[in-house]
Amino acid sequence: MPRSALSPFRRGLLLAAPIAVLVGITGGTLAVTTGSSDASDVPSRGIPEAHAVKPVRTDGEAVVQVMAHPDDDLFFMNPDTAQSIASGHSLTSVYLTAGESDGRNARRQDPEPRADKAAYAEARQNGIRAAYAEMATGNRTSPWDRTSIATAGGGRAELDTLRAHPRISLVWLQLREAGSITGDRPHSLHGLWDGRVERLESQLAAGSPVRDGFAYTKDETVKTLTGVLERFTPTFVRMMDPTPGLNDRTGKLSDHQDHMYGARFAQAALARYAQRPGRPAFAVQNYLGYSTGGLPHVLDPRATEAKLRTLKTYAWWDHTDYCGDPAGCGDRKVAARPAGHGWAQSVRYARGGSASWVQRGAGKGELYAFSVLDGRLAVWHKDGAAAWTGPVLRPGAGLDPGVTSVRLPDGRVAVFGTRTDLDGEYRREVVTSVQSAPGGQFGAWRSLGTPERDDEDATSDIGLPAVLVDRMGLMTVYVRDGGHTMSVSAQRADGGWGPWRPAGGRDLRGDPVAVTDAAGRGYVFAGTPRTVLAWTRPAAGGPVTGPVPTGLPATTVALSAAPDGAGGVRLWFRKPASGDVRSARFAGTGRASAVTDAAPGGVAGHGAVAASGGRLAARAGSGAVAASSAGGPWVTGRGLFAGAPAAVPAGFATLGLDGRLNWSPWER
Incomplete structure (x- = not known):
């Protein structure tokens, strides 16, 4: 299919829009955002006017990444980091600890040098600066300006700015690291969070412009991070997974x-920052850490090669004195294994990867889109041929990235997600909000609790809910729990919810997905490192049975499902080490038909695929959205986006890193 034949990427005239919305063309798709300040109090349909909070508009995206160590971004967030650098927008990487380890900058097979934690911290800084400079300019020696800045917590931090691209910044908070992956280290972020130590001391890098040491309390650490957010005003925040769960074999933390x-400190700072007026709205993306290495590889060979090249620069692979610093030009510990433990071959979102966040409403052509901005549910609305309006932010803070939605038989829409409680004992729970009537207001958030006993048992590690709806409109919620099995809670006839109970499965990873075919048969799918498992419900209703083996090979874990228009459903997934989109058909049982490639050419990206009526939208290797219509070739747009696309018969949507809804009608 020629490029001009697919309408989501054609440029068109700027159409007139209602006062509450401005519709523009961004990267070939319709970008929906709030309009003038005079329209800021106009609520979207289905949202009470008293609750119609409009996020502050911004003129562009600004990304802030918060990591514990130098290299967490390179191992676990790339290629997303490199794509943000290539976009030309603002990118700020914040490192909480100095990463000083044992102070010995050497591979294990090298002679053991004298321990010097300040020098090793400096060498890691040099490696990060070289890696970022190379990603931005092609030259690892492109100069940086290093300055000392005051923090809101009462200490000082180092701020580095790339001279050739001053919108790229590094912030070094230089707190002491734990020095052990899971060992008992009270003087650490862990000990500070749990109150085992009153203050955590700094560990300054040898060449840092910050010369005087300091120590932060837990609250001062949160204040410091909040101050960094206020300085750089992000529209999108990347961070590691605050609930990585436990290793099934050892019972210890699965991540550092x-x-x-x-x-968790970043979560607390974001919750505080969300209360600040006058800042742009922000979305959040969590990344899986160490455990991603034990799952099928995600990236295609070309993306892996680029990621590994950056890691080798950071690791000071050639060991030449190109930086002129006696501390060293990079992290020689990483030089022993620059790909990590399978980390260079993958990137995985811990949550926020749902492809079911756009939903049909009750009216003809009516659509809703849902996301999470400022830790609250953001709602956009489209009434037939009218333009999109919104977003408006629903009351209720603490929502985790990513939501899923379902349409009930009477036309009402229900939204599901998870919410984190930071005020008392750390706890994550499943929540839902349902329209009071078709096209009406969304009700208050209702907690369905959690299948987890407490945070300590499995770090509150639950996935995004998957939901089946029966013909009576009763819902059943499926959640991957911290034991990597399925847990289920069913709605009763009186509208209440039953307790969480086990539903089987083993070694489940990622988030389950649910779909109902035209005959009313329900399917729930969940990935493991080796295959996909299925739970099925007959058309006449009754209990869901399973899990049963689908017969599918390994996938990259991110799944989506949709009716196929021929009485069955299709499960969509990515081929490991390639990123190519594939599908399998199911018709009445949990056994899959033959696996087929989705469209010619492939897109070599990662994450869940949005599907509707044979039309597909997915993340391409460039980080932009790609679309395929009726089996035609993939056509790639421009601009980065959060999470996964979502698709309905009328078109597909993405959420830009600037917080805007991008809508693309399908070609008719």
Whole structure:
């Protein structure tokens, strides 16, 4: 199919829009955002006017990444980091700890040098600066300006700005690291979060312009991060997974304790920052850490090669003195294994990857789109041929990235997600909001609780809910729990919800997905490292049975499902180490038909695929959205986006990193 034949990427005239919305053309798709300040109090349909909070408009995207260590971004967030650098927009990477480890900058097979934590911290900084400079300019020696800035927590931080691209910044908070992946280290982010130490001391890099040490309390650490957010006003925040769960074999944390508790400090800072007036709205993306190495590889060979090249620059692979610093030009510990433990071959979102966040409403052509901005549910609305309006932010903070939605038989829409409680004991729970009537207002958030006993048992590690709806409109919610099995809660006839109960499965990863075919048969799918499992419900209703083996090969875990228009359903997934989109058909049982490629050419990206009526939208290797219509070739747009696309018969949507809804009608 020629490029001009697919309407989502054609440029068109700027159409007139209602006062509450401005419709523009961005990267070939319709970008929907709030309009003038005079329209800021106009609520979207279905949202009470008293609750119609409009996010502050911004003129462009600004990304802030928060990591515990130098290299967390390169191992676990790339290629997303490199794509943000290539976009030309603002990117700020914030490192909580100095990453000083044992102070020995050497591979294990090298002679053991004298321990010097300040020098090793400096060498890691040099490696990060070289890696970012190379990604931005092609030259690892492109100069940086290093300055000392005051923090809101009462200490000082180092701010580095790339001279050739001053919108690229590095912020070094230089707190002491744990020095152990899971060991008992009270003087750490973990110990500070749990109150085992009153203050956590700094560890300054040898060449840092910050010369005087300091120590932060838990609250001062949150204040410091909040101050960084206020300085750089992000529209999109990347961070590690605050609930990585436990290793099934050892019972210990599946990720580095600094990753987990650094992410929790970031969560707390974002919750505080969300209360600040006058800033742009922001979305959040969580990344899986160490455990991604034990799952099928995600990236295609070309993307892996580029990621590994950046890691080798950071690792000071050639060991030449190109930086002129006696501390060293990079992290020689990483030079022993620059791909990590399978980390260079993958990137995975811990949550926020749902492809079911756009939903049909009750009216003809009526659509709703849902996302999470400022930790609250953001709602856009489209009434038939009218333009999109919104977003408006629903009351209720603490929502985690990513929501899913379902349409009930009477036309009402229900939204599901998870919410984190930071005020008391750390706890994540499943929540839902349902329209009071078709086309009406969304009700208050209702908690369905959690299948987890407490945070300590499995770090509150639950996935995004998948939901089946029966013909009576009763819903059943499926959640991947911290034991990597399925848990289920069913709605009762009186509208209440039953307790969480086990539904089987083993070694489940990612988020389950649910779909109902034209005959009313229900399917729930969940990935494992080796295959996909299925749970099925007969058309006449009754209990869901399973899990049963689908017969599918390994996937990259991110799944989506949709009716196929021929009485069955299709499950969509990515081929490991390629990113190519594939599908399998199901018709009445949990056994899959033959696996087929989705469209010619492939897109070599990652994440869930949005599908509707044989039309597809997915993340391409460039980070932009790609679309395929009726089996035609993939056509790629421009601009980065959060999470996964969502598709309905009228078109597909993405959420830009600037917080705008991008809508693309399908070709008719």
